[in-house]
Amino acid sequence: MKAKGWATPYIIWMAIFIVVPLFLVVYFAFTGENGFTFANISKIGQYSNVFLRSIWMGAIATVISLLLGYPMAYMIARIPAKRQSVMIMLIMLPMWMNFLLRTYAWMSLLEDTGLINRLLQAVGLPQVHLINTSGAVILGMVYNYIPYMILPLYSILTKIDGSVIEAAQDLGANGRKVFLRVIFPLSMPGVISGITMVFVPAVSTFIISKMLGGGGNLLIGDLIDMQFLGSAYNPNLGSAISLVLMVMILICMGIMNQFDDGETMEGGMMI
């Protein structure tokens, strides 16, 4: 088909609304009141603890999602095909509910007078302080993003040829060996794409930390929000932080893709 020109309006659109804005971020990051400056970038050093906290929390949330999500994806891939699609829909359904509301629902569960504490009280157990802790933030991240882990893992696990597993068994591998030497290595592209799809939104989130973490768990996202729409209005610094976040993520993705044969995004596509 010769239809090259058909993409032109799209390319113009993306040039204006994706490429130009990115250049604006770079421009703002390197300008101040007196023109070109590195001041914004060097100011980020003050916030290194926020960066470290975001990366740390995002990484923990990603690992927990992987540990919880892998068995789930594996089990779904093992049940009859008809029920698989129902299960996958059940995994996806919560994602389509407004994520502010889902996070808000956790607030009402975790509060000091919330449902979990009431339940504990009713059974006669002491109350636990759950809300406004870093644990609550990580829980919120895992809750919101675990479907992004399960879906790519599932789609890669269903593609594994059953005869490869049978061959391994025929050659004398026990269940554990089959998993460690055959299934897990073959599912690596799904693992990689799951990790990136959880880590990227987790590390750049700003609502979850505000709602579940109280004031003490500031993350990169909150920092950016504050520079653009919050109290500390400073778009130049905000752009610099955004730029660093973006470069950080792109480097992570680049490293991750080294372990992969491509097609990552395809495995990660929803629906």
Place this chain on the structure above:
Amino acid sequence: MKAASKVYMALIFIFLYAPILVLIIFSFNDTDTMSRSVFYGFSLRWYKRLFEDRMILIALINTLVIAVVAAIVSTVLGTFAAIGINGMGKKTRKLVMNITNFPMVNPEIVTGVSLMLLFVFISNKIKGLGLGLGTLIIAHITFCLPYVIMSVLPKLRQMDSNLYEAALDLGCTPRRALWKVVLPEIMPGIVTGMIMAFTLSIDDFIISYFASGTTQTLSIYIYSMTRKRISPEINALSTLMFLVIMILLVIVNIRQSADRRALRRKGTEGE
């Protein structure tokens, strides 16, 4: 399936659905206090109040207008783009696909901030062009486009390219062949893309937050409420939204499985 894995799957689903269930139950709470942890009995009062609340209704109308316009425009633009991209040479296609993938990989907050910079920049240059419904629609079209392209492109690849040539041989003009042959073939992908764009647009918060100015969408309204005390009206609203999204997802799923069945039938006929 072993009992242990059944229990595990049940636990994960409880984890995924518990907050949503709590949200739905408390939308029927029969109390005038805004309690979110004590259930006083069943009533529909919050639903009644929801429909009397003008702010929420305005936000709902804005959300729907944005979603409908963004879904239609991004579907048309994206479908043409996919047809164009499909006909491109390898190098150009790779470049265009990289730009297409970029917003899906980039942290949402960075996309939001970069668009905000562009919109503020333009509104400072040209008087009368402020942030509002217009910028929201533009932003939503921008982040929906890649998803439309991702769902149309595979359908184009699956299509037998001989069909198009046969139409030309039988006397169709290229334009007519596209309209009469290609479009019907890729229709399932177009519809899926459009529904995805619609739901993504309704669900979006982060990008809207930075592109909205003072215009309220539902997500933004919910966000402004989470900073004060949330009224159970929001629970009622989210219950309704959850229902709508569930119905949409069921439709998509039925369409897809019908699609798969048709494909299978085609496959067996060929043998």
